[in-house]
Amino acid sequence: MGKFFAVILVIIAVLSAYPIIAHKYVQPEDISTHGHAIDEQLSDTMAESGFAFLGAQFLLAFFVWRFTARKEGTKVSHLPGGAKLMVVAAFILVGTEVLALGVFGQKAWASVYFTAPKPDDLQVQVQAGQFAFYFRYPGPDGKFAPLHPDKIDEGNSNFFGLDPANDVEARDDVVAAELAVPVNREVHLMMHAKDVGHSFYVRELRLQQDFVPGLDLSLHFTATKPGKYEILCTQLCGLGHYNMKAYLDVMTQEDFEKWMKEKISEQ
């Protein structure tokens, strides 16, 4: 039974690692300026964890193969070096790994969170509500009008609670159901939730950030490749959660200007 266990365990370990080693399942192409740091961190961690995973499983298989159901009366023996060796090994192997991953990994995190948005970035306000995202651009005046949650009226497409009758700045604000951004220009998202918690997740941007009711959060990124990408809600928000999505449309600067003009004329 020991040998059988060992063989099955080795097969399981190899089959488990194969799809990863063979790149059968990989993250979609990165289209952000910060994403490569996250991807690199992911693949470094994969290499180190893979090594630990295979090493431990093979060792377990080998010992079980070797030390099961030996002759009656076989005297048991102990690993030379004993517990001390194991403790030292754990500290050296894992300690360095923890330090390395811990220290270097912070760079990628810092690139997302610890740099201030550029002054000339494109500001977009994002509102998440059950079960849709809406995006607001400041319009030609460059100013966002204040929000009045009591004025929210989805039937009349007043998703944000704007009050154009009284707020001059609200009259030119552009509201869209998709996030259109120009390529290679930094976008600064100002995020708030209308009702419950939601999240903003774009795989290709390597970005994920929760919306917290009552908090205004901000996030900035630069998309480097034109195309349409899914924006998904990843925070359980109610019965329509699985269907809550929008699209990120990364355009050339000219296309973006054209899009914006059309939107302004629709107001």
Place this chain on the structure above:
Amino acid sequence: MQEASPAQVHVHAPPTGFLRKHVFSLDHKVIGLQYYGLALAAVTLGMVLSWLMRFHLVWPNAAIPGLNFISKVGAPGGIITPEYYLSLLTMHGTLMVFFVLTNAPFAAFGNYFLPIQIGAEDMAFPRFNMMSFWTTLAAFVVLITAFFIPDGPPISGWTAYAPLSAIGSDAGPGLGWGQNLWAISIALFCAGSLLGALNFISTTLDLRAKGMTLMRMPICTWAWFITSCIALLAFAVLLPACLLLILDRTAGTSFFIPSGLVVSDRMQPHAGGSPLLWQHLFWFFGHPEVYIAILPSMGIVSHVLMASMRKPLLSAKVIIYSMLSIGFLSWMVWGHHMFVSGMNPFSSLLFSFPTLTITIPATIMTLIWLGSLYGANIRMTSAALFALGFISMFVSGGVSGFFLAQPSIDIYLHATYFVVGHFHMVMGVASIFGVFAGTYFWFGKMTGRMLNETLGKVHFWITFIGTYCIFMPFHYLGIVGNIRRYSSFVDDFMGPLMPLHKFITIAALITGAGQLLFLFNLFHSRFWGKPAPQNPWEGTSLEWSVPSPPPWNNFGDVHPVVYHDSYQYGVKGSKGDYVMQDSPEQVVGG
């Protein structure tokens, strides 16, 4: 007058009558079995729920016969609606985390064996002990009631994030009375667990037999003891959090709800609360809860391994110190569940380091288990197979923790199936493997009859291979970016992942069906199994020095005296290669 020993003070009279013996029993052994029975009911239900979810994910339009009778609204014509999927998910998580992973390895086995292993006649507070079980049972009944009310079970997940969970029925189905029942149930569960934890701690510190120093206690006793300390602090935070949630929901307070929320076109009459407060309170409990689930299994596995290897671990002390440091570190890491929650991004770094550091004691333990196998003479029983399977699962589930402990990687993997794969393997499957190992090891002691070993081995192979087939692919899905908690994958992106989802579902159905073998084995062996000898596995600790099952006061009228530490294996004793803990004979060799 001679002073009575603490053990003598706490003894209760022998039970008389059926009710006192088997239902409202003060006997820790009966209470342990009751907890086990409750966990068994919960795990069966929880597993059926996971079947329904997996079935729905890959065949969303196929009717499940009979389901419409359980919920006409949730499954009209037997087809699960998106909101009912979320109800199933919430109930699955709640049942498994609370009523299975906390009850089975900790409350059930701990209750049964902790007093015996330290040479006590019962728990320190037998009445509290009975109360903790009945409170937990009440919590279970309250939770299950949610299936049968018109509102249906809550849809906010087992984490019940506010304000979704706090607003009330405006936020969606199941969030009215369903969510109330959930919060009441968890509050009751916390109360029951607090009583249990206090009892475990006092019993361990107060009622040890003569000669049973702390370092002579078996590793599983240590594990239950450390777990009790964690549980005492963790449930003491979740209990008030649940009470605040109930107040927000019923008394118009705003602990977790800020102002200006418009839900279902209604401005909510709340102001000043913080949704992040709920997350902090919840995860302050939630992360230690992971260790509440896994530490007892680590203890059980160490205990089973030594009897199976016929030698002690390289160092029991190092295992105990590792468990203590894991317990200590478990208080500093809750924020790693909240890297992208909107809390201050600087605190993510602060939470990341202790999280990565936990890997060190976990690796030490793994290496000690592995290194101890060297030179062993393994007796491959069903219990040993599950103990070895535990090590494999613990490693597999553990390495994926490396990814999620790093905030930068978590940005991408958070809320994907990678997380689901990680915690199911390390907290779910590994912990359950510990429970299986304990069951095959101790069933004879608990019932007086042995489990069938052949069935046990078949059960192991189905479960071991099956769980890998289910949970390894979850990691692949996560790497591609497959989101969790979605009731269907209708879009272009996740559509191509369907074949892998189908594979998982089929594996889950087969592995789940394999558990019927275990249930059959339990019930069949309980009545018709081979009678269990006193010490079938040639173990050394005190539970093997009493009959199977032990009498109501465990040791008869004898007060056991302990002469050795718990694991004198691989020595020359009068009975073979081991010396019992309560045997005064000198230990030779080893």
